[in-house]
Amino acid sequence: MRPFPFLVKPATFGRSCAAVLGAFAVSGCSWQSWLGLNGKQSTFDVQGPVARVQLHLFYITCWVTFLIFLIVAGVLAYATIRFKSRSAADEHAEPPPQGHGNPLVEMSLIGGTVLALVIIAVPTLKAILFTYDVPIADKADAYEVTATGYQWWFKFEYPGEQIAGAGTLTTANELVIPAGRPIHINLRSMDVMHSFWVPKLAGKVDMIPNRPNFLWLKADEPGYFWGQCAEFCGESHAVMRFRVIALEPREFNDWLAQQRQPARSVAGAAPFGEAKARLASLRAFGENESGVSGNFEVAPLDAWRAKQFPEKGEDPALISEGRRFFAEKTCISCHTIRGVPGALGVAGPELTHVGARSSIAGGLLDNTPEQIQRWIHNPELVKPGNKMWVTGYLVNHIQLTPEDEAALAAFLESLK
Numbered sequence: 001m002r003p004f005p006f007l008v009k010p011a012t013f014g015r016s017c018a019a020v021l022g023a024f025a026v027s028g029c030s031w032q033s034w035l036g037l038n039g040k041q042s043t044f045d046v047q048g049p050v051a052r053v054q055l056h057l058f059y060i061t062c063w064v065t066f067l068i069f070l071i072v073a074g075v076l077a078y079a080t081i082r083f084k085s086r087s088a089a090d091e092h093a094e095p096p097p098q099g100h101g102n103p104l105v106e107m108s109l110i111g112g113t114v115l116a117l118v119i120i121a122v123p124t125l126k127a128i129l130f131t132y133d134v135p136i137a138d139k140a141d142a143y144e145v146t147a148t149g150y151q152w153w154f155k156f157e158y159p160g161e162q163i164a165g166a167g168t169l170t171t172a173n174e175l176v177i178p179a180g181r182p183i184h185i186n187l188r189s190m191d192v193m194h195s196f197w198v199p200k201l202a203g204k205v206d207m208i209p210n211r212p213n214f215l216w217l218k219a220d221e222p223g224y225f226w227g228q229c230a231e232f233c234g235e236s237h238a239v240m241r242f243r244v245i246a247l248e249p250r251e252f253n254d255w256l257a258q259q260r261q262p263a264r265s266v267a268g269a270a271p272f273g274e275a276k277a278r279l280a281s282l283r284a285f286g287e288n289e290s291g292v293s294g295n296f297e298v299a300p301l302d303a304w305r306a307k308q309f310p311e312k313g314e315d316p317a318l319i320s321e322g323r324r325f326f327a328e329k330t331c332i333s334c335h336t337i338r339g340v341p342g343a344l345g346v347a348g349p350e351l352t353h354v355g356a357r358s359s360i361a362g363g364l365l366d367n368t369p370e371q372i373q374r375w376i377h378n379p380e381l382v383k384p385g386n387k388m389w390v391t392g393y394l395v396n397h398i399q400l401t402p403e404d405e406a407a408l409a410a411f412l413e414s415l416k
């Protein structure tokens, strides 16, 4: 008799375990979310009604299929053990009498299957109806925004906020919403298919060129949420991210009022020559080096709030020089900054209040002068294939010295 009569060989078992653990490792689950299920983009740590209904449906489906697994595996294990050949005589024994169907077993299997499908189908249909659009009773309270996917960043517009002479209030890469209110989000795409996904607030919905789409979500409480494009959309799909910041209604209104203002202007106090002497050169960043600090891991909402105010020790001379370069180096042909003459471009993200955002480059890097400088120094190294590099820098022959970069970074950071 073999030492493991009913089990696989230890070596095979070890290899299977290694394969399962390896699959976890390469699936991108962080250890935190794998064990604690509360990672930054965990669908288990739901913070709003839409995601909650979807998680509930996931659990129902899991439990039903787990029960089916237990029954099938139990019957299989029973048959395997009960009817295993135990001697040489068993191996040459006549097969047992063969039947041709058992009405009771067959009807039970059909009935059981239908029951399992019904148990899954009823909550599925209810969830589809609930998650499709803002419930009728809450429609009047719904706040509307429009999200547009670009390769590889998100534009956010607030149709309810019209600014005289400038049109709809527009931001990029960070969607600020009122907490506790249903948000109806129109989904658009400017180029290829993208998908809008804030795991803690709602499941993903595709953004399809020439096909208006929408979803709704609600954040129970004020919070800071990580989002991600969830549809392969080209070489930098994996770094097409965004953030959602949910604020108390009053704080949200203050934010709106601030966003309606034109860009902050900082008058240069000292001649640029003096500022230039103080410039630190850019340290070398490695390829794929993370641009995210611990700031947004511990208290992300507080870190975001801190970004709403001018930085300590900002350099007016450097900032006003950066403002000049922004026009001179043709940045204005792709970016809008309300308040900077000629800055009306719409090919790239709106930058009027970029300094008040917590991230840049499509939610990829923390918004610090160092990371801005890293980004504008060579965008291609951060986000391969992006248009700022190819149609911006290469076509327009944009060349920046470290001083230009530092001044531009100081200017962009000053835009609160």
Ligand code: CUA
Pocket: 149, 150, 152, 193, 194, 195, 229, 230, 231, 232, 233, 234, 236, 237, 238, 240
């Ligand atoms: Cu956009 Cu993937």
